[in-house]
Amino acid sequence: MFTFNCDYTEGAHPRILQKMLDTNLEQTVGYGEDPYCAQARQLIRQACGREDVDVHFLVGGTQANFTVIRAALRPHQGVVCPVTGHINGHETGAVEATGHKVLPQPCGPEGKLTGKQVDALVQAHWADEAREHLVQPKMVYISHPTENGALYTLAELEELSRVCRERGLYLFADGARLGYGLTARGADVTLPDLARLCDAFTIGGTKCGALLGEAVVLTNPELQKDFRYVIKQSGGMLAKGRLLGLQFLALFEDGLYQEICGRANQLAYRIADACREAGFPFFAQSPTNQQFPIFPNRLLEQLGQDFLYSTWAKVDEDHTAIRLCTSWATREEAVDQLLGDIRALGKEL
Amino acid sequence: MFTFNCDYTEGAHPRILQKMLDTNLEQTVGYGEDPYCAQARQLIRQACGREDVDVHFLVGGTQANFTVIRAALRPHQGVVCPVTGHINGHETGAVEATGHKVLPQPCGPEGKLTGKQVDALVQAHWADEAREHLVQPKMVYISHPTENGALYTLAELEELSRVCRERGLYLFADGARLGYGLTARGADVTLPDLARLCDAFTIGGTKCGALLGEAVVLTNPELQKDFRYVIKQSGGMLAKGRLLGLQFLALFEDGLYQEICGRANQLAYRIADACREAGFPFFAQSPTNQQFPIFPNRLLEQLGQDFLYSTWAKVDEDHTAIRLCTSWATREEAVDQLLGDIRALGKEL
């Protein structure tokens, strides 16, 4: 049985583990102030092409999201996101638990917001005479790639960023799967672009080969101030913080991050191509490691005999969108076998 | 330079790392529902002598504390603790950030609460006609060992537990360094005692040889309900949750937890004995891995040349209490060298 249901079913990439082994007995200061965290920070700054950004290593994605948001917003301010945004529907209300309303906006299957959309809603807020009875939009949250595997184009991101700056909102990009986004076919958004266009963004570790950990990059000085206090208060400051630094060091010191994510994308494209050729339509177009083919329900049981997949969305009475993921740990032979099954099932369409 | 300043300067015990290596490529379900977490839970239940307790693995101590507290309390309720309690002074107000007042109580240098003290304050609350203007005490938080290394006796813990049950309060014990407490000279509180007397307690991993992680044991069914939702919302649910399960499995499957903590205690006693013999008094009596000798300020620089220690408290203009810690990773020769220094410094008293 092979698992394609998500991209965090195995442990860490061996080069990460090796680094942990090699340094295990060294004595370092705690709470992320050790030399390994410092090195990893430096590498990330270089990769972003900016020396003036702050980099923090947090334990997980939900935590990174709400920590950034609560550090940035005043009590009456909320965060705009697509209705499909992870903070809106898959974090048990963690943002609201910190006191802030999530302001979900309609979006297509790709799960993206447009600058125009943001502009309209912010203008509507400030034009409303009763605006003090409404939550003030102050931050825009997007995911890149989105929850449905899609990517913003550079033009789209620039437009969003321009609107946010014009209207006085922070732009925050959740990069839980950023590695897949940076290495996707046709992707034109780079780390320096994110560092230039966003006020904050995360570089996901957990879903990109690490054991755990997300790097939070803060580019806006307003968000940088006292951020470590807020991490500590939010339960995100690891005593043995080097565990996070070491992993990002391994991922960034010689291109491992992009290497393993790029490879996973390639495997995903093979799956996508097979689905397409076999006649399965897609729920959303994804150039990244998550693919969302639509299967007739009657074929799902058969598919499930050899492979684990995620159920993603009910399309109609008879059809279901499923999620198939690849990762650093996906084996070629597992993909080969999956392709065989897809082709076979395609004949029963 | 050897570090005695805290017990989390190295990585994880090698047997923990080995287990991570051995299982790294296995595919398991996420979020703590994998077989390794299940096994670790079962071992902890056995060690507690109760099959009906819930065991959850969280990322860190601050997070474990505020997650338990916010899951248990209603908005108007607060948590009583000694003024030295970790939640009161070293977690950046994480409990208050979840909306609950910490109600600190005076205590001696050992950092302990008494049942009598709790009884008096709870009775005073309910006798107060204006009690609705006060925070209602609903939980008692203690640390075992305390922040100053001391231990509750079984009789003290039984008394606290009796009062809490009589008065309708939850008793929650923070066991960030529980391993050292269970194996200390003269300790008479066991895991089954904690499971019998507390409504919730933690079994610390980070400071007892793990990379990270705290086991939360919930014995009171009222606290068990929906706890995983609250973990997720609080940012404490690890995607690759097995990382935590594996570590507790390694610590509990063949007595490693008590073995390494017991050894660290023995090394700490050697340090304590040397201080005593050399004429250094103690800030607090500790039978565990943290020792708090008082040094004349004029000798501290010299001590600091070879060893890292923590500054703990200013005793008077000329004297400072310091903390010296041991851990699974403390080397005998480092201790030997420290003893030499202590003896030498003692002659300058």
Added chain:
Amino acid sequence: MFTFNCDYTEGAHPRILQKMLDTNLEQTVGYGEDPYCAQARQLIRQACGREDVDVHFLVGGTQANFTVIRAALRPHQGVVCPVTGHINGHETGAVEATGHKVLPQPCGPEGKLTGKQVDALVQAHWADEAREHLVQPKMVYISHPTENGALYTLAELEELSRVCRERGLYLFADGARLGYGLTARGADVTLPDLARLCDAFTIGGTKCGALLGEAVVLTNPELQKDFRYVIKQSGGMLAKGRLLGLQFLALFEDGLYQEICGRANQLAYRIADACREAGFPFFAQSPTNQQFPIFPNRLLEQLGQDFLYSTWAKVDEDHTAIRLCTSWATREEAVDQLLGDIRALGKEL
């Protein structure tokens, strides 16, 4: 210039003011424990036909809503409401500020939820394997009348109540304009019905003739416990609490509440009839004191010369729904004059 824009442009009904004058120099205990609050509570209990309900007087509607909700929910639980619900869009995120997500549901222009809708969403929650990553629905919030003036029928309310009880959710009805709902043409929901079918509901004072104040009625014993602590903590406990009790005493001791609200409804019907006859369609059907006719934008300026109205919704490029309200203080001659204007404007349609 007459104001029809809302129902709180004047002070209090004269009989309320008179009661304040008559008792002004009496000395009473504070914080709502005085004899006038007690009498008012007793009258409300009688009007509800239940002696076992708790009645509290709070300062305002937003406060009453978030106080009830935060007192009732655990951290991971949320409150389901129609997307038009007051808590979702007009309280500056007050519910989220207490840590709880509002779960807005689609609804028609009337702004109502159905039992079926609630049933489906609650079942979907519990059927979801990843439900611990979602906010748990635990309360249903409705308004009666709704924000758009509509009323639940008794059958609809019974169905909602049945579903909530079957699925373990609390049903909470916001009665900011309850008086108009109880006395509306065709209304079949009574105070005893609300007390029988809801776990909590409010009886609005501010919009029904009082200076300020909302009565919160708690019928479910789970919600009654310690509620005064939560009021105090939420800033809703008035030192001179009798000010609220006196007003509800005046409103309930001889039928004033229903008398003045019923009269306002009658005036509203005259306005509605005039609009209908003049050819103006309606944004929502309302049998209560708020009417929502749709006007061509070109006629609005003319209407606004003599009357204040609220802009409610943009219907299309050329048409706008407006709100016209009546209250205890609406004068017959103002209505007469408004009717004249409406008829005149109708001729320009």
Added chain:
Amino acid sequence: MFTFNCDYTEGAHPRILQKMLDTNLEQTVGYGEDPYCAQARQLIRQACGREDVDVHFLVGGTQANFTVIRAALRPHQGVVCPVTGHINGHETGAVEATGHKVLPQPCGPEGKLTGKQVDALVQAHWADEAREHLVQPKMVYISHPTENGALYTLAELEELSRVCRERGLYLFADGARLGYGLTARGADVTLPDLARLCDAFTIGGTKCGALLGEAVVLTNPELQKDFRYVIKQSGGMLAKGRLLGLQFLALFEDGLYQEICGRANQLAYRIADACREAGFPFFAQSPTNQQFPIFPNRLLEQLGQDFLYSTWAKVDEDHTAIRLCTSWATREEAVDQLLGDIRALGKEL
């Protein structure tokens, strides 16, 4: 039976009620944007000698306190206050409920903080290497008069203000009983002083002759921004907001505030003098309307036969400090009778 237990046992001063009567049928805009609120704001600005301060009218004291505090602080910041501060012990943890730790400091029976004390604690915070594990002090809360009736001298307040500005903290003065403080014997702090030295302060209405209401004066532009959103979210924005404006208009348009508070002080001095002459010592020295004589317990029952007093503090096994208050509504003959009793009881000392 006369009540001296608190200063809010009656309704409002007749001139306040009269103003409500006179304007009751006028139609005004809601939410504090009416002409009466505007006039009252203007009078308060004049009384403060500053045109650039923002004035808001909130419903109550607890609400005013937590609204100012949560609007001002970031998540990791806390508010320093004397241990006797109202926010620390008599508001059911309302400040903590908004996520912020109260940092109580030791103080004498007068309940005052010193600039030196604040300076030391802020310096200690910033000197602590582990300060990110501590709540950051960012605001100082004082009461003027204090909970025990005492007053800051101008020199003391200037010193506190100087320290706060030097160290980057906000200074917030709770003036729930400010009227008594401004008119006390020997008082040298004026409204312009408060406006010059504090970043925010309140002018109490409820305890100084109004039905309800506190004026919040914001002098620091940082605190002014978007404050109305936070009021609304906190449940403090009254729909019929003019009710608050009218009262402060009545209190400030012709010196009523100082007139009635000054008279109450005079009556309190008569009580204090009688206690002193009769041989009763005092728990705290108060030049304002609250007096805290110490009575032998054996005499309390007798005193309680004719008068209501508050029990304030247990002094020893046999003695209790009580509170006797005067207000705008205290009648001369009640005071005369009380003086008689005090003298009679003094003979039994």
